[in-house]
Amino acid sequence: MDAPGHMALDEAILELALPGTSFFRFYEWRGPAVTFGLAQPYALALACAKASGMACVPIVRRPTGGGVVFHDGDLTFSVVFPWERLSPALQVYERMHLGIREALAKRGVETSVAGFAGPPPLLAPPAGGGERSICFDAPSPFDLLGGNGEKLLGGALRRRKGQGLYQGSFRPERCRLPRRELEVAVAEGICAAWPGARPEPLDPAWFAAGERLAEKYGSAAWNKRR
């Protein structure tokens, strides 16, 4: 599936999943792509993509917040979960990433959760460049870090009608686990954080709704709206 298709399917699941239910899925990318946060300017995402040699791949605005993410071999996944009571996003990150940290620890991979040092500057590039608007350039609060402090996993969130959507990106090359084993660990961590979370197969109606929404995510009206 391409980048607009993945964004659309995530929004469809968020919209259509029954309240109180949890689902997760791992992406299979058709090719490299760049996604950027709901509120970020397109020009910023394009500048970051150009600087990283990814200007020629699809650049798509996500339904979630956060920074620019390069999907060039990352392990990408999404989780829809109950988020009934309005509460700080950092609590969701903490819960999700602690679950995954525990699952990795069982496999001998030691990680830590980044501390809170103020909000990340996601919307505007610092003087001289847009590096700090890129998700993996610097840890945000409650990101998952490797033993050397390098960021392993970052996420982005959307809350709608008492349900949450988490979109996560894990850099497998920064972790010594084989990719398949890493996927199993992430799934285990998600289920620890959200007991009852189910993986695919997803409801066919969600795919149909996602196909209808894919046009939006592929459009200039959506991606260049800011």
Next chain:
Amino acid sequence: MPRPEACRYMKSHEWVSLEGGTAVVGVSDFAQGEMTDVVYVDLPKVGGKVKLGLACGVVESVKAAFDFYSPVSGEVVAVNEGLAKDPALVNRSPLGDGWFFKVKPADPKETESLMDWGKYQDFVKAAARP
């Protein structure tokens, strides 16, 4: 700036205040505190229609985007342009300079179905319990 006691509230934490023939809309102090640092507000368009209880925009804070819902039905007659330059107004003054948009209500009595200040305070206390 409306007094909190003069507003009506949604369970999703939006407030509405009727001022003459216009309804002013924003999010409550509790909501801004839970969403934390607001970095962007996607507002409805002037001239567009909003409907009670339906999503009409998005607030983005630290790495999360929150849908918000209209507490009144009608036509949007103004939006808070100041939020584009300074979205943190929502945090600093949620009932004042951080208002979202103004509506010409289709039915001003519609907001009577929402919580008054006393009921909203009880609702927030219950929601804040772990």
